Amino acid sequence: MTFGAMFHHFHDAGMHRRGQGSLSADGFRALLGNLSSEHNILVPGDYVERARAGALSADDICLSFDDALLCQYDVAVPVLDEFGIKAFFFVYSSIFTDTPDSLELYRDFRNASFDDIEDFYRVFFEELAQRLPRAQCRYADTYPADYLADFGFYTDNDRRFRFVRDQVLTQGEYDHLMTDMMDRVGYPREERKAQLWMTAQHVAELDAAGHEIGLHSHSHPMQMRMLDRAAQEAEYRLNRRMLGDICGRPPRTMSHPCGSYNDDTLDVLRNLGIVLGFRSNMSPVHGGSLWEMPREDHANLMHRAT
Numbered sequence: 057m058t059f060g061a062m063f064h065h066f067h068d069a070g071m072h073r074r075g076q077g078s079l080s081a082d083g084f085r086a087l088l089g090n091l092s093s094e095h096n097i098l099v100p101g102d103y104v105e106r107a108r109a110g111a112l113s114a115d116d117i118c119l120s121f122d123d124a125l126l127c128q129y130d131v132a133v134p135v136l137d138e139f140g141i142k143a144f145f146f147v148y149s150s151i152f153t154d155t156p157d158s159l160e161l162y163r164d165f166r167n168a169s170f171d172d173i174e175d176f177y178r179v180f181f182e183e184l185a186q187r188l189p190r191a192q193c194r195y196a197d198t199y200p201a202d203y204l205a206d207f208g209f210y211t212d213n214d215r216r217f218r219f220v221r222d223q224v225l226t227q228g229e230y231d232h233l234m235t236d237m238m239d240r241v242g243y244p245r246e247e248r249k250a251q252l253w254m255t256a257q258h259v260a261e262l263d264a265a266g267h268e269i270g271l272h273s274h275s276h277p278m279q280m281r282m283l284d285r286a287a288q289e290a291e292y293r294l295n296r297r298m299l300g301d302i303c304g305r306p307p308r309t310m311s312h313p314c315g316s317y318n319d320d321t322l323d324v325l326r327n328l329g330i331v332l333g334f335r336s337n338m339s340p341v342h343g344g345s346l347w348e349m350p351r352e353d354h355a356n357l358m359h360r361a362t
């Protein structure tokens with residue numbers, strides 16, 4: 057079956073730190089070697105045209121990079137150049153504002169400021185008990201022993217942390233807690249912001265080099281499908297305008313942030329002139345339209361290769 061290979065984080069020996077699931081240049085090189093021996097890696101333009109014509113063969117794949125991370129530009133793009141491969145880059149536009157997606161900063165904070173994830177959890181739960189004792193009680197009283205038990209790879213603390221973050225705290229409380237922790241530990245937020253994401257200049261360069269820049273919403277909501285139609289349209293309209301300004305013409309492709317969408321999303325995208333969209337997994341969907349192309353996470357591609 058045809059699919060898009062989906063990439064996020066890369067690391068090197070310098071400022072791009074290793075994190076959960078990140079790839080080195082060598083790891084990426086090896087993976088590309090495998091992919092190109094088993095599949096036909098198309099340039100984005102050909103992938104779009106063949107998809108629209110219903111002419112993609114099972115061997116045809118494309119490469120895609122989400123979230124406009126600077127590590128992709130620094131680590132992955134030179135390897136793409138070695139192979140002479142062009143790819144999709146799906147860019148959410150709040151990274152060009154003062155308030156980029158905080159999830160990416162939180163991930164970096166966990167990787168950069170703690171020995172390991174357990175060390176982060178220890179400080180997080182201490183901080184929770186001290187600063188939000190009522191929330192701490194709610195958590196202690198209501199934590200179900202089987203929370204996320206289906207996810208075998210989660211540790212006990214992985215599950216407890218997710219319960220507190222997703223079920224106990226409001227978004228505002230969680231943001232406050234994390235911001236306080238960042239301040240206490242001395243996390244250099246502004247400095248790291250500039251090291252985490254590409255600039256508009258980087259994106260323009262990729263576009264000029266023949267890569268395809270696509271939409272990924274403005275603020276990268278975790279659950280686009282929970283937003284009403286007007287909010288979804290505002291997300292993609294602003295994203296389209298900002299990327300259009302950078303590239304000199306509006307994008308025609310996209311990927312769904314966190315793989316989340318509904319019928320309203322697809323309708324909004326069609327109205328904005330988007331001709332091809334990608335999900336973030338391989339599971340078959342009802343309809344399987346051109347705005348719901350499957351993608352395989354690089355971690356699963358690595359597993360398949362070995």
Ligand SMILES: [Zn+2]
Nearest residue numbers: 122123313314
């Ligand atoms: Zn994303």
